[in-house]
Amino acid sequence: MSIDISQFLDTFYEESFEGLDIMESELLNMDVGAADDEIINTIFRAAHSIKGGSGTFGLSAVADYTHIMETLLDEMRDGRRQVTQPAVEILLRSVDVLRGMLTALRESEELDSDSISASQKELNDLLNNNDAGSPATGSDVSSSNENSIIPTDDVTPDAWLIVFNPHRHMLKTGNDPVRMFRELATLGEISVESDTSLIPAFNDFEPEDSFISWKITLKGEITRQQIEEVFEWVEDDCDFVIQPIVSEQSAPASAEAVSAEPENTQEEKVETKATAAPKRAAGRKSGGESASIRVSIDKVDELINTVGELVITQSMLGQFGEEEEFTQSHIEKLRDGLAQLERNTRELQESVMRIRMLPISFTFQRFPRLVHDLSGKLGKKIELKMSGEGTELDKTVMEKIGDPLVHLVRNSIDHGIEMPAERLENGKSEMGVVHLNAYHQGGNIVIEITDDGAGLNKDRILAKAIKSGLVTEGDVLTDEQAHDLIFQPGFSTADEVSDISGRGVGMDVVRKNIRSLGGTVEVKSKAGEGSTFSIRLPLTLAILDGQLVSVGGETYIVPLVSIVESIQVKQDQVNLINGRGEVYKLRDEYIPVVRLYHMFGIEPVSETLDDGLLVVVEAEGQKIALFVDDLQGQQQVVIKSLETNFRKVEGLSGATILGDGTVALILDITGLVSLNRTSAAPDLTVITNGDVAA
Amino acid sequence: MSVKILAVDDSASMRQMVTFTLKGAGYDVEEAADGQQALDIAKGNKFNLVISDVNMPVMDGIALIKELRGLPDYKFIPILMLTTESTADKKQEGKSAGATGWIVKPFNPEQLLATIKKVVG
Amino acid sequence: MSDMTQTIDTSDLMASGDGSHQYLTFMLAGEEYGVDILRVQEIKGWDSVTLIPNTPDYIRGVINLRGTIVPIIDMRTRFNLEQLEYGPTTVVIVLKVNNDDKSRTMGVVVDGVSDVYNMPEEDIKDSPDFGSAVDTDFVKGLATVNEKMVIVLDIDHMLSSNELTAVDSAAS
Numbered sequence: 001m002s003i004d005i006s007q008f009l010d011t012f013y014e015e016s017f018e019g020l021d022i023m024e025s026e027l028l029n030m031d032v033g034a035a036d037d038e039i040i041n042t043i044f045r046a047a048h049s050i051k052g053g054s055g056t057f058g059l060s061a062v063a064d065y066t067h068i069m070e071t072l073l074d075e076m077r078d079g080r081r082q083v084t085q086p087a088v089e090i091l092l093r094s095v096d097v098l099r100g101m102l103t104a105l106r107e108s109e110e111l112d113s114d115s116i117s118a119s120q121k122e123l124n125d126l127l128n129n130n131d132a133g134s135p136a137t138g139s140d141v142s143s144s145n146e147n148s149i150i151p152t153d154d155v156t157p158d159a160w161l162i163v164f165n166p167h168r169h170m171l172k173t174g175n176d177p178v179r180m181f182r183e184l185a186t187l188g189e190i191s192v193e194s195d196t197s198l199i200p201a202f203n204d205f206e207p208e209d210s211f212i213s214w215k216i217t218l219k220g221e222i223t224r225q226q227i228e229e230v231f232e233w234v235e236d237d238c239d240f241v242i243q244p245i246v247s248e249q250s251a252p253a254s255a256e257a258v259s260a261e262p263e264n265t266q267e268e269k270v271e272t273k274a275t276a277a278p279k280r281a282a283g284r285k286s287g288g289e290s291a292s293i294r295v296s297i298d299k300v301d302e303l304i305n306t307v308g309e310l311v312i313t314q315s316m317l318g319q320f321g322e323e324e325e326f327t328q329s330h331i332e333k334l335r336d337g338l339a340q341l342e343r344n345t346r347e348l349q350e351s352v353m354r355i356r357m358l359p360i361s362f363t364f365q366r367f368p369r370l371v372h373d374l375s376g377k378l379g380k381k382i383e384l385k386m387s388g389e390g391t392e393l394d395k396t397v398m399e400k401i402g403d404p405l406v407h408l409v410r411n412s413i414d415h416g417i418e419m420p421a422e423r424l425e426n427g428k429s430e431m432g433v434v435h436l437n438a439y440h441q442g443g444n445i446v447i448e449i450t451d452d453g454a455g456l457n458k459d460r461i462l463a464k465a466i467k468s469g470l471v472t473e474g475d476v477l478t479d480e481q482a483h484d485l486i487f488q489p490g491f492s493t494a495d496e497v498s499d500i501s502g503r504g505v506g507m508d509v510v511r512k513n514i515r516s517l518g519g520t521v522e523v524k525s526k527a528g529e530g531s532t533f534s535i536r537l538p539l540t541l542a543i544l545d546g547q548l549v550s551v552g553g554e555t556y557i558v559p560l561v562s563i564v565e566s567i568q569v570k571q572d573q574v575n576l577i578n579g580r581g582e583v584y585k586l587r588d589e590y591i592p593v594v595r596l597y598h599m600f601g602i603e604p605v606s607e608t609l610d611d612g613l614l615v616v617v618e619a620e621g622q623k624i625a626l627f628v629d630d631l632q633g634q635q636q637v638v639i640k641s642l643e644t645n646f647r648k649v650e651g652l653s654g655a656t657i658l659g660d661g662t663v664a665l666i667l668d669i670t671g672l673v674s675l676n677r678t679s680a681a682p683d684l685t686v687i688t689n690g691d692v693a694a
Numbered sequence: 695m696s697v698k699i700l701a702v703d704d705s706a707s708m709r710q711m712v713t714f715t716l717k718g719a720g721y722d723v724e725e726a727a728d729g730q731q732a733l734d735i736a737k738g739n740k741f742n743l744v745i746s747d748v749n750m751p752v753m754d755g756i757a758l759i760k761e762l763r764g765l766p767d768y769k770f771i772p773i774l775m776l777t778t779e780s781t782a783d784k785k786q787e788g789k790s791a792g793a794t795g796w797i798v799k800p801f802n803p804e805q806l807l808a809t810i811k812k813v814v815g
Numbered sequence: 816m817s818d819m820t821q822t823i824d825t826s827d828l829m830a831s832g833d834g835s836h837q838y839l840t841f842m843l844a845g846e847e848y849g850v851d852i853l854r855v856q857e858i859k860g861w862d863s864v865t866l867i868p869n870t871p872d873y874i875r876g877v878i879n880l881r882g883t884i885v886p887i888i889d890m891r892t893r894f895n896l897e898q899l900e901y902g903p904t905t906v907v908i909v910l911k912v913n914n915d916d917k918s919r920t921m922g923v924v925v926d927g928v929s930d931v932y933n934m935p936e937e938d939i940k941d942s943p944d945f946g947s948a949v950d951t952d953f954v955k956g957l958a959t960v961n962e963k964m965v966i967v968l969d970i971d972h973m974l975s976s977n978e979l980t981a982v983d984s985a986a987s
Contacts, residue, residue: 005711005803012707045749049705052747052778055800056708063800172763174772174794183812208769233795554866600868642867645919646877646886649867657879663865 005057012053013106017099019046021365024095027088028368035076035083043091044073050098062101065116068123069094090126092369094119157244158219160227165213170237172208181216183230188220217245293395295355303351310344313337353539354392360438360447361389363402367409367436374413381420381431382413388438393445397517397537401447404510404521408449408533409434411506416453416531426528428452444519444561445539450532456525458482464491483523484622487511515670518653520619536561542639544666546656548632549615552602556628557637557656557666564616564623566631569609581676584614584625591616591623594676599651605629619669624676626667639666651675697814698722698739702732702746702758703776712745715803716810729753733761736768743814744773745797748784756784756791763792772813776801836936840929840965841908844896847929849958849965854910856920858928861905878922880909887922888974899926912974921974932960939967 023046026039047070054062069091075081097112097119104111162184166177184190192214199211218227227242317337323330364386375382393401417423417432424430435450458479465471465485477485485491489508514521518538525531538544538561546557573585574593582593593614597604606612606629614625637656642649653668699721701712706727713723724739726732728750736744744762748755755775762768772794777784785796797809838849864876864887873892877884887907891898899905907922939956953973958965 005714008707008710008714011710012705015706042751045704045751048749048778052776052799053705053707055778056711056802057800171770173789173792174770176770176772179813182815233789236789600866602866602868640882640884642877642884645884645921646867649869651868655865655877655884657882657884661879662863663877663879663884665865665867 009057009106012057013102016050016053016102019050020095020099020102022046024092024369025365027092027095028372030083030088032083032085032088037077040073040077040083044070044077047073059105061111061116062098062105065094065098065101065120068120068127069098072123072127087126090122094123157246158221159245160218160222160224161243161245162216162218162227163213163241163243164216164231164238165240166210166234166238168206168209168211170210170234173234173237175234175237177210177212177214180230180234181214184216184218184227187222187226187230188218190219191217193217293356293358299351299355303348303355306344306347306351310341310348313340313344317341349543353394353543356394356396357392357539358395358398359390359392360398360445363398363405364389364436364438366402366406370406370409371413371434374410375417378414379419380413380417382417383431383433385433385435386437387435391438391440391445393537393539397519400513400517401535401537404513404535405436405447405449407506407510408535409436412449412451412453412531412533416451416455418454440539441536444536447535447537448532449535450530452530455527455529455531456483456486456523457527461485480524481622483525486523487521520670544637544639544656545634546637546666547615547634548658548664549626549628550630550632551600551628552597552604554600554602555632555658555662555664556596557664558615558617558626559653559666559669560634562617562619562669564618566613566615567625569612569614569627571610574609586616586625589623591625592676593625593627594672595627597627599672599675617669617672619673622673624669624673626672637664637666696720696722697742698724699810699814700724700726700732700736700739700741700744700746702726702729702744702750702755704728704747704750708747708776711803712806715806719807719810721810721814729755729758729761732758736762737765740767741771743810744768744771745776745810746773747776748788756787759788759791759793774809774813836934837931838934838965838967839908839931840960841906841925842927842929843890843894843925847963847965848925849932849934849967850908850910850970852931854912854970856909856911859907859909859922860903861901861907861924875924880920880922883920885909885920885922887924889924891924891926893973910970910974912970914971914974919974932965934958934960934965934967942966 023043026043030036030039047066051063051066051070054060054066072081072087072091076083076087081087097115101111101116103109164177164180166175170177181190181192193216195213195215196211198213199205224242224244231238231240317334320326320330320334320337326334367386368384371382371384412434417434418426418428420430423432433450433452435448437448437450439446461482462471462477462485465482465488466473468488468491470485470488470491471477487507487510491507511521514535514537519536521533521535523531523533544557545560547560547563549556549558567586569584575583575585575590577583583590584593585591593609595604595607596602597607609627612627612629613631615628615631616623616625637658639654640656642652642655651668651671652665653671654666655663656666658664697720699716701709701716701723702725703709703712704727709725709727713725716723724735724741726735729746730753732744732746733753744758746755746758753761759773759775762771762773773792775785775788775793775796776799777788777796778799788796794813797806837852839852839855840847840849842848862878864878866876867874867886873889875887875889875892877886879885889898901924904927906925906928908925908928909920909922912919912921939958942954942957953968955967955969958967
């Protein structure tokens with residue numbers, strides 16, 4: 001019966017990746033000068049586990065590779081090897097290599113033998129160079145038993161005589177002579193003679209000790225080694241002699257009736273109570289999306305409870321289907337039931353959404369290593385702060401936000417934080433800070449990347465923008481508008497393209513990717529002080545909090561998150577700019593007015609702004625005012641795709657089905673902002689009250 | 695009446711494999727992920743055999759063996775360590791702590807079963 | 816609002832082995848047109864539609880078909896025929912259209928549904944250019960059934976994505 005152990009491989013891979021993450025983060029945290037024993041032990045154990053598991057599951061390449069790491073770490077934890085910064089760097093690199101190996105094996109891809117052998121050489125060099133005089137492996141098991149091993153004869157005898165004298169305590173090791181006899185019996189024909197002469201008088205008798213010795217005759221074609229194997233475990237706990245019985249009677253050598261205590265050669269290592277290694281539940285770090293998700297039992301229980309309540313509500317409502325007539329009290333009960341149904345449905349929705357949510361720590365955890373490596377490479381001193389790692393977001397959104405986040409962090413390190421010397425000159429501390437923060441706001445998650453670096457240089461940005469024709473000379477842009485330019489394609493003010501993030505393909509792709517997730521990204525910056533990039537993402541891709549508005553008899557949905565305010569129009573605040581259309585003066589700002597009926601080609605209810613409302617919305621630093629006839633309610637809507645059966649429509653992010661079964665279209669504010677820029681101004685001769693600005 | 699075995703290892707994949715193998719052979723198996731857990735479980739039950747890894751967090755294999763030997767129920771119960779080549783000196787330590795014997799990793803399920811059978815039948 | 820939804824179970828109507836195919840025919844401005852029965856998902860009465868901005872005239876808008884958003888195309892407008900008021904007898908045929916490696920569901924508004932006919936492949940002759948408003952790209956061919964002429968349509972070409980995005984020069 002052969003057992004297929006490949007079914008456990010998945011678990012092995014998962015726990016190995018987790019182990020590698022632990023190794024990495026502990027190596028990063030390690031204080032090289034005063035390395036904590038516990039930390040070294042934790043790292044060692046992780047490597048040890050991977051080595052053991054890979055051996056068991058037949059991944060010999062991994063086992064061999066990990067063996068060297070394990071040896072190094074073993075020496076470190078024993079104090080036989082110093083923990084040095086170069087050693088830590090080498091180990092960090094080997095963690096990467098090992099990760100690559102395991103990933104390749106799991107995906108059935110080829111191993112990168114070049115980097116593996118390069119890394120192995122590095123590890124071996126380290127191992128051999130720093131030989132503190134003791135052999136690398138402690139494979140020297142002390143075999144200081146006093147049992148005589150007579151050299152084997154050329155001929156395998158057909159019988160053996162074994163004299164077996166357990167030491168007094170042997171039983172306390174859980175070894176049972178009877179069990180050993182049984183084992184010997186499987187090798188050949190056995191006869192046992194016991195010698196009870198040493199059993200003390202009853203009063204002195206210790207029942208847990210062994211006082212009996214035995215003479216065993218074993219007949220059969222058996223090798224000495226086979227017999228020795230039976231005694232392998234008890235070598236130090238007994239005396240035994242194995243002697244071949246040749247045809248002539250030869251007197252069995254008398255067992256050395258030595259009651260010498262077996263040498264307890266190992267000094268008892270004081271076992272310090274190890275504190276539990278933090279169980280960092282690390283998720284898969286591969287760039288691809290994984291098709292499974294780990295869910296905490298609590299969330300599942302919550303879901304089960306909610307469904308249970310839903311069932312109760314359903315059966316309660318079901319009763320009404322049986323009624324012949326409806327009385328007033330029936331109607332009230334029905335109303336109550338429906339209210340309950342609404343609560344249950346909402347809870348169910350929230351429970352299910354939460355199942356797909358995971359803490360953002362899964363994505364954040366790659367950054368300590370990234371910051372460490374990158375700052376080292378650039379010669380900058382950077383401290384990474386992270387907060388809000390527990391903030392949860394949808395799994396799919398999280399997988400897709402990883403790359404944009406990496407780009408933004410790299411950008412902060414590369415272009416934001418200055419070199420240490422420059423920072424000192426400017427009165428800043430040598431160590432720059434990059435801060436990753438995440439929190440919930442409304443129905444969204446906000447992720448901020450803040451650095452205390454040089455900030456954005458408005459002049460340089462404008463210069464570059466003028467050169468690329470994005471902005472005409474003489475245009476006046478606010479700071480925000482100028483800063484927002486960095487998200488335009490092909491934009492990079494890095495004087496030389498650094499291979500890290502200066503190629504100018506970055507920011508616009510970042511924005512595009514974030515937009516495709518239904519989110520936004522903005523930047524706030526102050527020259528000389530630093531910048532903050534804010535990413536706003538919906539908590540789930542399919543649900544939206546919306547404000548219903550009516551335009552020309554049609555109902556549209558404006559995402560609540562983008563609404564700044566809704567105002568009644570004051571005609572004296574409306575201005576008309578030639579070639580640009582209308583703007584509304586709201587406090588200090590001039591906001592372009594978008595007549596939705598015109599943009600969408602609908603018959604308007606009224607063309608007079610006074611008759612309707614302006615809904616001021618914002619997307620990516622730009623505000624526009626949507627002219628609508630009326631505001632209806634606010635509700636949560638499920639986003640249905642237009643593209644499934646139709647196609648993408650500019651200015652719309654999808655559709656939804658309202659309670660009455662009709663379809664309402666959801667506005668895409670970012671799209672409307674672009675449309676507004678490019679579309680022709682409406683015929684505005686109707687407006688009479690506005691000032692015509694020059 | 696069946697044989698109860700306690701399998702202790704901080705690696706989930708190892709535990710899974712050992713449990714699967716031993717259960718398939720008709721043994722009753724319970725798992726623990728570290729020495730402390732194992733001790734707690736052992737106290738509440740009567741196991742015929744304990745198999746334990748050496749390197750584990752919270753309480754390692756050697757400490758576990760010492761603790762178990764201090765319990766009246768476990769004075770003579772076979773306790774096997776799972777050791778690896780590079781920690782062979784642990785064998786000695788384990789023996790001194792009172793271990794019955796050891797099984798060397800990596801092992802395949804067949805080897806595991808053969809050894810278990812020898813010890814508990 | 817009468818919802819005359821009738822789902823045709825096309826499995827009953829599988830083509831018999833003589834290479835003939837079944838076609839559902841509908842009326843449009845006095846002419847009879849045919850579509851492959853296997854593409855017909857259901858037949859509905861007219862319901863109100865939600866307008867989609869900036870789309871060609873013949874795309875009336877979208878409806879909610881049991882939770883999915885489905886575009887509705889007005890065939891009279893598509894063929895540049897005179898438009899009619901929609902009423903209780905107006906019919907929408909919901910079709911499954913395959914193009915661009917994708918399968919879409921779309922509805923077409925017609926005057927009325929006629930019948931289902933067996934039409935062997937050979938009976939569908941190439942259509943001459945008879946100067947009708949119908950672009951011959953959409954037409955698979957012409958067939959004669961019961962002495963009547965049926966214009967057999969190629970749905971996939973008629974409702975492909977480039978068709979949908981093309982802005983009718985007459986519109987806007």
